[in-house]
Amino acid sequence: MSSSERKSVILAADVVGYSQMMDEDHEIALEALREVRDSIIEPSISTGGGVVVKRLGDGWLAAFEAGSDACAAALKIQELLAIDGAPALRIGIHEGAASFVDEDVFGSGVNIASRLEALAKPGGIAISEVVFANLSKDLQVSFENAGARLLKNIAEPVKVWAFGGIPPIGVASEPTSVLLEGFVERSSSNNLASEVVESTAIELEKYRWLQIHRPDNDGATSKYLLSGTLRRFGERVRVAVDLSARHDGRRLWSERFDRTVADELELVDELSAVLALRISAEIDAHEKMRAEMRPPEQLNTDELSARANDLMSSGQPDAFDEADSLLTRAIALEPRNPSGYMQQSFVSYRKAMSGAWPAYATLAAALQPAMEVVQMDPKMPGGYVMLASIHGMMGKTEAALEAASQVERLNPNAWGAPHGRSIAYTFATPEWARVHDPEGLQAISYAERTLELAQSSKFRSGHLFFLGIGQLLHDAADLQPGISTLERAAGAVGATWWPSLFLALAELRRANRQVAEQHLAAAHTLFPALSMAAIAEIFERSRIWPLWERELEQLPDVDLST
Incomplete structure (x- = not known):
């Protein structure tokens, strides 16, 4: 056995629909294959400076020294086949490592060239970026940018250039x-x-x-x-x-x-x-x-859902419309994939938090996709995380705590369980809180547990906010621990206007009006439409409102638009 390994340009070609041709008329199919092989394909490879390394029945693997020679040969083959009315061919070309063993060839160059061939349209050619970059301008104009593609069993995306039309995008999500x-x-x-x-x-x-x-x-x-x-x-x-x-x-x-x-x-x-x-x-x-490195049209459902989730971590209402658009596409691609519905519920939840949408009605709208997740996959914790968060913010505390318990049963390591509970205890009605958590200790403990489990979360600002609010609820006499935590929340990436608002309220209680005005200005910067109506829509039903009502009434005196 003799072998050698070197960097080569590999051309992979395959006849389109050959099996069906054989089923329809075996003799005619064989004769057509021999004709295009002997008169077009192999002569074009040979005269173009390539060597046929392996025949694959109705396919070929060929090696070239230069990508320009391989592309010129491929373009000539497709041109001659189109004129002749012969069977259509798909061609893929990539430059990479190749091991030549006797009359066979292996390696990444072969693997990617074969994946590109399968990606190409009938009568078309798909080449990798490494090949395209070394082509002359005369050859480059024949190819269109088909974007980065995930190829089967190739972990990193490969940027593809295509002749004969942009290949369709695969959308199936894989675990x-x-x-x-x-x-x-x-x-x-x-x-x-x-x-x-x-x-x-x-x-x-x-x-x-x-x-x-x-x-x-x-x-x-x-x-x-x-x-x-x-x-x-x-x-x-x-x-x-x-x-x-x-x-x-x-x-x-x-x-x-x-x-x-x-x-x-x-x-x-x-x-x-x-x-x-x-x-x-x-x-x-x-x-x-x-997922962030590739355009949305090239992403599958799970990737679109991940991109939408990442957008939500910015805390900016401008991101909501873009996230909604991504999730509409995700659900259309795979209507039975729960990840799209889970993030759709999350977007509505974040909209309700923003103050730019009617909070209670938007939370109610978020319930339906969360229920879809639970029905599709009862063992997926994420659906129950959303139910805990939504019910919690709506003041439906018992329902929120039950959903959080279900998260914990499914995955004790998921930070969604303590986070759902911290939301539930924070937004509980005054009557419920007086019975179950009058000192705010539960609100603190679950927020602390969330921060412990979610150390690398991009939503850390929100987790810090719930800890800060719990600390304010626990000790009205000493506001400094809560203020310190809320300052960390306000300074974290993706912070919303909530921490700045409650910093303003706490400073008003300490009679630091000038500092309160600074925090309120920061809240206005994050949400220019901030108003008493928006604040009341979110917090008026919760235990927070009566405890801070006096300071809330002072907000219009520190230049809060109404």
Whole structure:
């Protein structure tokens, strides 16, 4: 066996509809294939400086030294086939690593060229950016920008240029998958490492948008790889974990955890919960970053939903219309995919928070898509997170707490459960709060738990807001802890006008009118249409209103438009 590996330009070609042609008339199909092979395809490859490396029945793989030669040959082939009225051909071209073994060829250059060939339209050509960039202007004008595309089993998007029309965009969503390798245990003790791996897999599977693979169950197509080591020294354990993107091995996150073993089961439970929380957050952030790099028309339902969620983290009402548009497309692409409905509910919820829409009516509208999620996938925590948040803000406290309990049953690591409860306790009616949480301690504890679980969340400003409000509810005599937290909320990325408004109220209570005016000006900057009517629409039914009514009545005196 002889082999060699080098960077080559690979041309992959395939006859369109050949199987059907064979079914209709075997002899005619064979004769047509021989004719175009001998008179058009292989002569054009040869005279263009290429070599046919492999015949694939009704397809070919050819190698060229230069992308310009491969493209010129491909254009000539398609021109001659169109004139001759012969069977249509699809062609894909990419420059990359190729290993030539006897009369075969392998490598990334072949894989991507083959995916591009499948992407091309009948009678068309699809080439990668690396090929297009090195073409002369005379050749470049033949190709249109088809945008970045996700190709099957190719992790990173490939920018595509097309001749013969823009290829259609695939829209099917595939689960975000993780290959969970067994951790290497460097000790002579029992197999603690495998226990950590198994428990982590169980915790990760509670995130319904993640799919967990093992090396022995088709993990070859996974987008991410989690590996690690566990070392034990007596009663001390050190776990090192590494999360990487599989297509290029790029490390996305790594961490080391040192623990003392008092109870092995408790240790396994603690480590698996921490690992699942961090891994899911890192993958979520990476998926959103990948989606942001590509135009919306090239995204599938899950990617459109992730982009919409990211837009919501800005806290700006201007983003709502764009998010709505993305989700309309997402639901049209896959009407039975719950991710689009979940984010649609979230957009309505954020609209209600903004003050720019009637709060109660908009919250009511948010309930329907949240219920759709629960009906489609009763095990998806996100649907119940939205129900907890919506019911909570509407003052339907018991319904909100029940939904939050369901989130916790499905995934104890999800920050949606304590966040839903913090919303419920904050927006509870005065009557309910007097019975169940008169001192605001529950509001504080659940907000603190949310911040603990959501350390990398882009919605951290909102989580800080609920902690600050809880602190103000708890201790009216000492406002400083709540003010300090609200200042952090107001300064965080994606802050809305809520923290600035309550900072203004707190400073009015402390008779710091000038400081209050500064905070109110900041609230106006974030929401120029801020008015007493908008504030009342959101907060008047809650326990907050009677406690701050005197300061709220002073707001018109500090230049609040009505």
